[in-house]
Amino acid sequence: MGKTALAHGKSWSDRIFDALVFIIVLLVVVITIYPFLNVLAISLNDSIDSVRGGITIFPRHFTWDNYIKIFTFSGLITGFKISALRTIAGTLLGLFSASMLAFTISREDFQGRKFVSTFLALTMYVSGGLIPTYILMKDLGLMNTFAVYILPGIVSAFNVFVIRSFIDGIPYALQESAKLDGANDFTIYWRVILPLAKPALATISLFLAVGQWNAWFDTYLYNGSSESLTTLQYELMKVLQSTTAGSGGDYRTNLVTSTVNQVSPESIKMAITIIVTVPILLVYPFLQKYFVKGMTLGAVKS
Amino acid sequence: MKAATIIPDSTPGNREKPQKTPQSRKRFWRTFKNQKYLYLMSLPFVIWVFVFSYLPLWGWTMAFQKYKPARSFFEQEWVGFEHFKTLFHDDQFLLSLRNTLAMSSMGLIAGFVFPILFAILLNEIRLSFFKRFAQTISYLPHFVSWVVAAGIVTKMLSTDNGLVNDVLMGLGFIHQPIQFMAQGHLFWGIVTLSDVWKETGWNAIIYLAAIAGIGPELYEAxxxxxxxxxRQIWHITLPGIRPTIIVLLIMSVGNLLNIGFEKQFLLGNNLVTDYSQVLDLYSLKYGLGMARYSFGTAINIFNSVISVALLFTINGIFKRTTKESLL
Incomplete structure (x- = not known):
């Protein structure tokens, strides 16, 4: 390169470079978003017409029929309720526990600090595995209960450490002056730390809520046989696997009896996919500015 | 540090090694009383973690027993390493280990190369509104569940009106639609690319943040x-994000065997089992599915132990060569 490149074609090569970068990134954007638009279009298209194929991102014969039809599936209504319930309960409890633990281990004067943080950190590296966990849930009497969705995930070491590194950035003098005013440690946590840690809490609540909303395997493993505790993701999984003779049916035999075995038409599947995805799309724009910060924070400090 | 300097009266016990004198014990209990709220706020959760994260480790004893659910711990029959012997002689085990290692290494490499490339490309984009738009879109798949993602991937790869087959036929590369989901030898690639589709944008966030931290004067010079x-990318951007890459690399190597099984479970089917069965699915099918709890636990232990061993090995190598450590 050197001087000649600078003198001759700097702006030219720059322009080609810019154009190439733009095209590649645009391609990535299209590949990412197209499948969603395609699914949406098929879900809004007449189901018999869809079989002909050729639908891209616009429905050909627009109809709400597929959506009207899926609201008659009782499993989906129950699933929606349970999924919403576990998302709310799991997020609130998880937020509470993670922020409280984070507060205690952020306090350098706390005697139990080292023990608590080591005890937590170890859980990030070693886990008991699928079957010991399954047996534990069984022994604790959590099979076929709503509690099995909430209890095991209440404390997550990763979330604790993300919030803790945020709390570390809050000036300690604030806690000190609250203490001089006669506040105890719980009041400091509740009145001083929680309001100031809002950005970190927003990030963690997004992680928790998405995790809860998207979970399906715990339903499959622990609650597969109780229809009143089904979740939306699990229902979608059963419907999607109904045509592919999927691995699902294979492993399920000894665990649960599958209820949906009739083959659902493509458009119905797509409509359920959209229903399952929409709640995430709704909260996504509001929380976007937080999670980028939180993600960076967690990765750098932990 | 800051707490210790601001409040001189509460010297923490863990800073200087506490001696077991009556005085230090007295001091401990006095501080304990002062910090009762901190204890109240943390100990219940410690018990929680003990129950849900540490008790399953106790369950590892099952692998050395002929575990029967109805019996108590003291009534179980001990069999030593018998289940491990069975395991290491099982063809299905070797197959699962191969699949796990193959898919996790592919995922590891793709999970590094693509996010770094994408972050660098995004960083080079001059139109800031397009940059923001592209980034926002790129995170999107991260937030949908694997159930949805697997459904979308299956749809895109399907033989009737799947996008990929349509495009390939339209361009004249193939004349017959390919049954992607029914071909074992394509399965590893499909899983890896699905992961790339879902996680690249999300994983690029960290690298973008690291790139943003590089001083602009370097580029000016x-x-x-x-x-x-x-050349600027090669000599400034890449060296600038090197520490970030190393830290993330160590973390992912430690998780090499813990790749999870959601993708394989949801994308797999009976036709491709030889390529889709990973260790966790193996323990699910041949352990839990057949009520062979002890055998399944042996698989899980193998998985965990190898992961931790890998983590320490890689961390050790990095420590010696780069003087950077994570643990």
Missing amino acids: ARVDGASRL
Whole structure:
């Protein structure tokens, strides 16, 4: 390169470079978003017409029929309720526990600090595995209960450490002056730390809520046989696997009896996919500015 | 540090090694009383973690027993390493280990190369509104569940009106639609690319943040010296994010065997089992599914132990060569 490149074609090569970068990134954007638009279009298209194929991102014969039809599936209504319930309960409890633990281990004067943080950190590296966990849930009497969705995930070491590194950035003098005013440690946590840690809490609540909303395997493993505790993701999984003779049916035999075995038409599947995805799309724009910060924070400090 | 300097009266017990004198014990209990709220706020959760994260480790004893659910711990029959012997002689085990290692290494490499490339490309984009738009879209798949993602992937790869087959046929590369989901030898690639589709944008966030931390004066100096954009990427951007890459690499190597099984479970089917069965699915099918709890636990233990061993090995190698450590 050197001087000649600078003198001759700097702006030219720059322009080609810019154009190439733009095209590649645009391609990535299209590949990412197209499948969603395609699914949406098929879900809004007449189901018999869809079989002909050729639908891209616009429905050909627009109809709400597929959506009207899926609201008659009782499993989906129950699933929606349970999924919403576990998302709310799991997020609130998880937020509470993670922020409280984070507060205690952020306090350098706390005697139990080292023990608590080591005890937590170890859980990030070693886990008991699928079957010991399954047996534990069984022994604790959590099979076929709503509690099995909430209890095991209440404390997550990763979330604790993300919030803790945020709390570390809050000036300690604030806690000190609250203490001089006669506040105890719980009041400091509740009145001083929680309001100031809002950005970190927003990030963690997004992680928790998405995790809860998207979970399906715990339903499959622990609650597969109780229809009143089904979740939306699990229902979608059963419907999607109904045509592919999927691995699902294979492993399920000894665990649960599958209820949906009739083959659902493509458009119905797509409509359920959209229903399952929409709640995430709704909260996504509001929380976007937080999670980028939180993600960076967690990765750098932990 | 800051707490210790601000409040001199509460010297923490863990800073200087506490001696077991009556005085230090007294001091401990006095501080304990002062910090009762901190204890109240943390100990219940410690018990929680003990129950849900540490008790399953106790369950590892099952692998050395002929575990029967109805019996108590003291009534179980101990069999030593018998289940491990069975395991290591099982063809299905070797197959699962191969699949796990193959898919996790592919995922590891793709999970590094693509996010770094994408972050660098995004960083080079001058139109800031397009940059923001592209980034926002790119995170999107991260937030949908694997159930949805697997459904979308299956749809895109399907033989009737799947996008991929349509495009390939339209371009004249193939004349017959390919049954992607029914071909074992394509399964590893499909899983890896699905992961790339879902997680690249999300994983690029960290690298973008690291790139943003590189001083602009470095680029200016390079420009003055006449370095092309590609050279700037090679000599400034990449070295600038090197520490980030190393830290993330160590973390992912430790998780090499813990790749999870959601993708394989949801994308797999009976036709491709030889390529889709990973260790966790193996323990699910041949352990839990057949009520062979002890055998399944042996698989889980193998998985965990190898992961931790890998983590320490890689961390050790990095520590010696780069003097950077994570643990």
